Amino acid sequence: MSEKITRRDFLKLTAMGAAATAVMTGCGPMSRYVVRRPYTQMPEYNQTGESTYYASTCRECPAGCGILVRTREGRALTIEGNPNHPVNRGRLCARGLTAQQGLYNPDRVRGPRFQGRGKPTSPPRDLTWEEAVQVVGSALQKPPERIAFLLGLVPDHLFDLVSELTQALGAPPPLRYGALAALDGRTTLLEATRRLFDTPALPYFDLAQAEVTLAFGADFLQAWLSPVTYTRAYGNMRQGNPRRRGELIVFEPRQSLTAGNADRWVPIAPGSEAHVALALGGRVAELRGLPVPEAFRAVSLEEAARVSGIPAAQLEDLAVTFATAERPLALVGGSALTQPNGLVTAQAVLALNALVNNLGQPGGVFLTPAEATPAPLTAVSDLVRRMQAGEIEVLFIHGVNPLFELPAALGFAAALENVPLVISFAPFPDETALQSDYIFPDHSALESFGYQRSLAGADRPAWSASQPVVVPLYNTRATVDVLLAAAQAIGRALPYRDEVDFIQQKILPLLNAGGFYTAPEILTFWSRWLQYGGWWTPAAGLPAPRSPRLPASFGTLTPPPAPAEGQFYLLTYTNHLGDGSGANRPWLQELPDAMTTVTWNTWVEIHPTTAEHLGLKDDDVVRITTPYGAVEASVYRYPAIRPDTIAIPFGQGHTALGRWAEGRGCNPAQILPAATNPAGDPAFIGTTATLMPTGRRRPLARVESKDGVYGEH
Amino acid sequence: MAVESKPLETVLPAAHVEEDPREHLMFDPRPREEMNRMIMEAMTTTSRRYWAWVIGLALVVLICLFGAWGNMILTGMGLAGIRRPVFWGLFIVTFVFWIGISHAGTFVSAILRVFKAEFRRPFTRASELMTTFGLAAGALFPLIHLGRVWVFYWMIPYPNARWLWPNFRSPLVWDFLAITTYLLSSTIYLYLPLVPDLAMARDRTTGWRHTLYRLLALGWRGTEAEWHRLRRAITIFAFAIIPVMFSVHTIVSWDFAVGVVAGWHSTIFGPYFIIGAILSGVAAVVSILFVLRSTMQHMDYFIRKEHFDALGKLLLVFSMAWAYFFFNDYLLTWYGGEEAARRILTLHATGPAAWVWYLMLICNVLIPWLTLWNRTIRRTPWAMFIITLLINVGMYAERYTIIPLTLGHQRMPFDWGVYTPRPTEISIVIGTFALFLLLYLLASRLIPLVPVWEVQEGQMAHTLRRVGKAEVPSVTELE
Amino acid sequence: MQVKKPWWQSGGVRIALALVLLILFGGAVSGIYLSQIPPEQPIAFPHKTHVALGAQCTYCHPAAAWGPNAGLPGISKCWGCHQQVQKKSPELEKLAGYVQRNEPIPWVPVAIQPDFVKFNHQPHVQAGIACETCHGPVSQMTVALPQPRQNMGWCLDCHQRMRPNDFVRLSDCATCHY
């Protein structure tokens, strides 16, 4: 009896097992049925399952690379380089490649809203665009001299429109500012070219064909002006030149990615670049049998060696290398300019190119058309002063995050309190937007029309076009349209119907300007413009600078003060996070920093011997104090930095900007001075800081194995 | 049946001469019925403490093993501490450990049986149980460590709608097959000698136990023909299971040895693993015997100092053999001259986790060599318990050295990584230990832990004969 | 023999056990059954009628010829003909409703594969495979019915039969999975 039951139980168990297996493995597709809604009108060019590409312009930095956005079923999938575009030739950097994480960022501002500066007494509330236009209109009716526009480096078409608007209103012209431009030293370059060549212009260095390149400060492989252009040129300089493999020598206190790729990295004392450039120039002139220009006599080789900490023999060797090279090129930017001697450095290095006669030559220096140039920091501090004095009633902010990007020492935060009405057009809830009265979000870059016309990386006259690649996700509106509508509402209408009309009118002069396509009228031109992603000439060609008028002196030189005991030169630099606007792209956060492989946080680079001297270990949290403030960061013992220098990357330390950016690392702008160089660019270099261990440790998320790379456990 | 009488010296070492042979189980016979009663008592007596242990262990199994595992299945393997490049961690370490433990049963009951080592008789069953339960615990790990355990059946060769078969080139498939074979054969090998004892139990119980034993005893009556067949079957299995046992751990070692991983890619790994397994298995037998002896009724009759003594000698031999293979591993690597493998072995001794390596050597070599030569220590059960526990700690450390510590420092220093076990995997590992103990506890009250008929058979064969003035132990060849 | 009944032979336990088994088994059976019935469609589209009237498959699903997805027709395509057809039926009323509201018809495709199967219609159409080979006798269906057992073996079987010389390529994992 019991045996039978056991058997039957066994059978039952088997059946149960089989049934359970059937359920768990899922025999049929029931769970997979999903509803699909076909287009009501199937667009001819759009096919489900097939990608559609739109040409546009990357707005992650002001370089203006051409992009092709791959879309499918109305979604932007991947971003690729536009192969025809003169700036990037189909190539793209990490920032551009991850731009769709900005478009689809869950933390975007989803509609116009009253922000109320984050005060509990005036809680945020949503508005309609009609109300928004009304608010902007009444703001524009304020006394014109009390209206201020602070714009970012992109997009150019908005800057053009605001320029026209302020002109029509009689208001002061808009200011353009961005930490990227400031750290690039753009204003200094413009001032130097104005002084030497009479034309303020950003120089274009033909790196690809240069054979010996001296680079002062410019981290052109990662951040400076147009990194994709220069990285492509770098590759061609190394292996694309049939004559010889180009040689790169970089003067930098801290090895940037560019210096890391150089054949020789010269760890120059911060602030002594001008001395070295002048001394090298004098020596090069001698070696080339030229009369040494007066300006280059200011510094002798020995003095330069003493000030910069580079052995004189090495300087001599570099001078010989440069003077005897077939196609020498000297390049300047970044940390060589953002310092008290920056303007002298810029002039000296540009003049050095004139000495070796490479202006307008292959492998030499050209000038790009400089329009809509960024404002110097001095202009911004002037604005801050007026804000502080209560002379500004309305401040419009677009494309820039001054609370994050400006040195805190400038006092922008306090000055903002004195402005009665602040209107932000930010698509993201960044620091400044949250401190505004209103946020009227612009479309994100991939949803907008526009153009970029100052392309520092183009080897030819070029305009780069933007177009929406997806339907706007949220209730956002193009700022140009908002301003046009507001101007119309107050009876100061500009002669443009809307944003597209404005752009079309602005590009009218290009119709027959010798581009690689022409069109009889604007609509045909417009379709080509959108199809190709812009307009440019078929052949390369930029104006050569005229031979310079060398003044007797490039300016006064202040030798860098040697840091006192326990003080270190403080450097900040930009990596792939750029000016910090990339910090809310999770994949940019996840991307290892090229030199340190650190992700998701801020670190402070300290030379290993210095760290040992201070008793600091990797990942120790230190407090970095300057006269302007203090921040905390984890130590990264960086073997390629001067022992008297420490460096902090720019871009982290957000207190707003969404879930991936907030509360991560520190913002070096908090401890930078508001000082400027004679050209008006910030003079960050030369700031000294003290280090104070906090006793805490915060391990950095590095990709490298410390054990494997540094032999430490 | 040949009856031979041996001189005393060859049966017992010289040191034993003064000892009374009657201290040995084989020369201390008791009446069959009394012995049966003792076994039945040991099997049916449970205390409050016993049930407390059972419930406690069952809870541990439920929470630490199945709870943590279920949570890991639902959340992801990330709950374990494994990372790139250390993709195998505690799970595989413990897997190898359990497979190693499981070698003891087969070793004791098959090899010692084949070699007619008489001291094996009272504890063959206890060690065979270890084999089966060790395998049961160990065989969980290939499932636990799968990223997608819900499709584990793809590793089973069966015709299917996908037209796909497992990859028979993969050592993991060999492993799967070998472990299944071993589990099956060791279970049968556990069961066969159990039949007469089950029949004994059947005749002395009522109720559900009676029903159970009646079913399991397969109608055993103890006729001459049955005994004959049983002996034949056991003999065949004893010989057949030995190669299976060797193959299983060789194949487990191939999981590593066929890889290109520096430090794994070694031909010595097969025998090295087998020796290690036997060392850890025999040590575990000693530990278990101590526990049985001190917790179960009448076990001090069956398990005596002489058994600890004999197993201690075995352990010493295997510890030396293990050390020899350990040395060989270095020798081969040095001779092979591969930079990466050399660096691995150096890092084991100098790296951040070098203490594991030293722990391994101290427990596996230093401690046995310093203690087990001593007869007094070998005959002190609690000392043996501690020593054998330490040997198993050492063997665990050996597997830990071979798996995560080797994987972490491969050929590309940029990607080196240090592995830290995390609560989930530690909990699962503890859970399998609890599972093993729980199964053992339950089995100890369900089946006779001592093969009564084997002991009785041995006692019948062993007699003291008076030769002249001396009493001389003698053994009758049974088969 | 006077043996006490073990607990697992007691009636209550057995009934409870039977119930549990019944629920499990029934659940499994109904789960399998539910997975095999076609989903409800917003409009009971009669393929039969359209095919009988001579409409080609690629008229409404044109992308099969050149793209990965055959595509579902939009309301403009339906309305292109049905504007002219006066015949009134409740289903056509529904269509008219969608057209009036300019709403897409929420079709539920039945011939679907999991996400990890990358199927492309174009090479199959190019190779001359008739639609019915995979989609079944659509000319006799009203709403499209899911075809059972469209599994990997079914794909491979056809690949092997149709293109024995090309089977290495057509059985490559990357042909369908990436």
Add this chain to the structure above:
Amino acid sequence: MAEERPAKWGLVVDLDRCTGCNACIAACSMENNVPFVGEDEVAYGRALYWIRTQRYWEGEYPAVTPTFQPVMCQQCGNAPCEPVCPVYASVHSEEEQINLAVYNRCVGTRYCANNCPYFARVFNWFDYELPEPMRSYLNPDVTVRRRGVMEKCTFCVQRIVRGRQKARAEGRELRDGEIQPACVQACPAEALVFGDLSDPESRVSQLARSQRRYHLLEELGTLPRVTYLKGVGNHGG
């Protein structure tokens, strides 16, 4: 219809051009739906980079210089990951001569990852959910992997398959350079070149014959399809 020709896809990495900018990682991750894992997981070594730049240091200050070496799956002709997979989830494609990672077949033993001398394989430790609406940018051509699955660089096999289907539909042979993985397409320094190694005239074949060529861990006999070109001189590697 043009006859199908099996290819032998290969990649050349010119280290003299490579600057180590990591654009390849971003391009790869966006194309292949590679999830980001966050700070703590990266710190623990669980980032899912399919390609990463190995940065070592050479020399002592001040002559210290980093060396950059992007390492992705080497698509070995004799791949150690393949024989160890029990279910053929890591399998050689006869047609494309690359190593496939068949996600839907993977059971997650992770043996392939242990056995890969290049550490090219990464594992989905968890389900990495993207918040809405971020899922919109996921590439529908690439399967989104769930937890418990190995993944690795595929040479963007989805682009290879699409490219071949396109060429076949147009009845022509594939052109050299027509198919480019995302990293190759993005590389600003043009350090990466992709193509068919079985065509001796292709650009990748020509570069792979360069005097500067070497393979990673050549002594293991894995026959990698990725060729590295040494940096020239004692710097700039």
